[in-house]
Amino acid sequence: METYRSNGKLLLTGEYVVLDGAVSLAVPTQYGQSLVIKPIEAQHLYWKSFDNTGTLWFEGAFSFKNFEIINQHQNESIAQRLKDILRAARILNPDFLNTPNGYEVETQLDFPKNWGLGTSSTLINNVAKWANVNAFKLLELTFGGSGYDIACAQHNTAITYQIFNKEPRINPVAFNPIFKKHLYFVYLNKKQNSRDGIAHYKALEQDLKPIISKINTITEQMLVCSDVNTFETLIETHEQLISKAIQQPTVKSLYFNDFKGAIKSLGAWGGDFILAASKTNPSLYFKNKGFNTVIAYNDMILK
Structure with a gap:
């Protein structure tokens, strides 16, 4: 069994203009998302997503061949989004899930998914760690955006974040205001x-x-x-x-x-x-x- 976890995020300065090179201040949150992977015999990927109350909010199965959707529970758009993420991970690492056995995957949020603390970015970072690929590249191939949320997912301190020559410039900082x-x-x-x-x-x-x-x-x-x-x-x-x-x-x-x-x-x-x-x-x-x-x-x- 493998387990990965990523931090949620909040951008304190530089919203929008972070996309154009502004130096922004971002902080990781106590809330985040985990990804647990268990090997199974069937050569499929069975996916379950749970919210912060432990309620199952998505369930689906994907083939290993190009991650075609076998079935999904409730939300077809979520199934398609996961398919796109898994395909992008394989583009970045062709050996990803090139195995004879399948996996049961469970994601667990510890914040309400409508809060906007990084449901997508924590997932991207967790999948990137699992697939052994660059999370910023995976974000670029899927959701897009500045990438500050990926940086927060990976850091346990406040950071300044800047896109410089199309690459992230991340600097851990001591931001602990006395007030x-x-x-x-x-x-x-x-x-x-x-x-x-x-x-x-x-x-x-x-x-x-x-x-x-x-x-x-x-x-x-x-x-x-x-x-x-x-x-x-x-x-x-x-x-x-x-x-x-x-x-x-x-x-x-x-x-x-x-x-x-x-x-x-x-x-x-x-x-x-x-x-x-x-x-x-x-x-x-x-x-x-x-x-x-x-x-x-x-x-x-x-x-």
């Missing part, structure tokens, strides 16, 4: 499709150099920030810069304009998690507005 007791992550009650957000961003075609330069500075300043007031100013400035770049209003102006503190979108705007900085616990404020998932920084980020 972290004032930081909270709030789920916006809907999963955001990052591919749609990226497509909108790319379609705007603009000169991003001035914005990227300012985002890089914010990332640097965040790493040395020592008080919550300065941090609030940094994330509010960041929000205004990205709002201008993607031509969308900030989440605070849309939903939380009376919030006493600072709010920043994380990842694709309009869904998943936001970061809230507040000198008092804001859980009641958000719950009164219908947002019941409020997680303290220490309970979310990998220590």
Whole structure:
């Protein structure tokens, strides 16, 4: 039996512009996904995926010959996506699953799959480890994206991430703000499709150099920030810069304009998690507005 595990992710700075070379700050989460592989005699791949409650949410079988779908439970699109991932892994390593025996595969999430913490990236990284291939190349052949989420899957500390000459530049950093007791992550009650957000961003075609330069500075300043007031100013400035770049209003102006503190979108705007900085616990404020998932920084980020 083989077991692999990958960390979930949150991008604290540089959403969207990370695709164009911005230096971004990302953190791995305590939540992640595991992949367990057990050999069986039949030459098929039997796949089961479980959510954080232990509920089976996908079940399917694939042949070893080009990973054709033998049968699937509930979700044909998920079966097709898995087929594409397995085929891409074999392109990168022709010996992948070139064996006489089959396997029973189980994936286990330890966060709700609609949270947007990396259901796809943790899967890609786990399969890449299993297939002994480069996870960034596997991502490129399947989901696409900047790759910061793969870097978080592989690192147990905060990182700065930059695409430089089309290659990832990853730098582990010590990001452990002394004011972290004032930081909270709030789920916006809907999963955001990052591919749609990226497509909108790319379609705007603009000169991003001035914005990227300012985002890089914010990332640097965040790493040395020592008080919550300065941090609030940094994330509010960041929000205004990205709002201008993607031509969308900030989440605070849309939903939380009376919030006493600072709010920043994380990842694709309009869904998943936001970061809230507040000198008092804001859980009641958000719950009164219908947002019941409020997680303290220490309970979310990998220590």
